[in-house]
Amino acid sequence: MTENQRLKTLIDILHFKTQKDFAEKIKIQQGSLSDILREKNGMGISNAIKDKLNLILGVNIEWLEKGIGEPIIKESIISKPKEGVPYYDISLSDTDKFLLEEDRAEYLVNYQPFNDCTAYLPVYGDSMYPKYASGEIIAVKEITNHEILQWGEAYIIMTDAKTNNLRSIKLLFEHQNKQKIILRSSNPDYKGDIIVDRDNIIALYIIKGKITRNSI
Template sequence: MRELEFKTQKSFADALKLQPGTLSDIFREKPGVGVSSNTKRILENSYNVNIHWLETGDGEPTIISKSGSNSDINNIETPTIDISEQDTSSPKEKSYVTERKLYPLVPMYNFPASASVIEMYNDPNDIKVVGHLSIPGSTKKSFALPVYGHSMYPTLENGAWCVLRPIENANDILWGEIYYIEWGDYRNFKRLLASENEEDVILWSDNQSEVVNGRPKYSPVTIKKESIRKLCLLTDILKKPNY
């Protein structure tokens, strides 16, 4: 309540669509009274509260930006989860802490990015965090987006989640790696290849097996570096289960 700058319990209860007495019972940890799934949804979707923290106490309470907006993936403040490495190699198999690490919780955003070169229309006001991932080695600015389309198959499958790390300078491209890229009215997952012209970038699709009229369905596209509005390196892939 303090973090979200609510002045009174009543204003906080109204925001959560609760009776003030119910909120007081939650604060007092009254037996049989807890935070409902509906309240959790309001906290997460409207105020970007880290539900993992709410349920376990791990990490930070909120990843809301200083501006109060939870829809700008350019200003992500990622909570962390405290992971203790356990050593069970002793003869008595007693676990003990050998090292403590802070792993960032990666926010998962609900808008899809296309694997094919097609326009993706979304209202930024509808962009919400739908969950979090704990990925060792991820950075505090990392975030996750779902994939739409088949042009990057088999590397990226339709429906897979991709963990991305923002790149500040388009000149820092690691050629041959897969990136999430925004340019013009498009946002895509593509493998970036160097062009003979240093000012250009080739957007390559891994799926070269699908052919239309004797030609690859997903042909490479060449764009100007200066047209890139956002660039993020793909660091992890969570493929959709096969059930």
């Protein structure tokens, strides 16, 4: 049995009445789901869809890919609707502080260790590897007092137009000038510090942890 065929069995396992209902639940087009189920042109299941299956429905990805274990993880971290922290399937380069509103979220994640966080976001790019790898999902908490920071920790930082509307994940370090902050990548291939003024920061989110579709 292929992973596409195992995906088809999930519709019955999870008691969805129609493929349309299933597609709407995991927020993909019904036509895309149909193409996957028919293995049109050898189409497989993308990692983005696997993430949704795991996070929304508690699907065991190892079972989906290899047929190992049970189809559904018994203790899914996904709760009933309206409970948990919002997950936004967006790139930092495409977002702004005002976009992190619950009605724009893909779904809610109820995972006790991170339930005090503001949002879950996907990681794109390799500048923070190996601390945070592309494809992982990070739990972030907004910091409103920019005078009290944890040096050496990773933050999402957003700045204004005076500093080119920076949207990035960086390690923060203290600058000798108290009005400035040093930003640094954890990937040694991305050399060179960025220095920004505190006054140019419009939003800061400390990264409290991460989850992946294979570790849930």
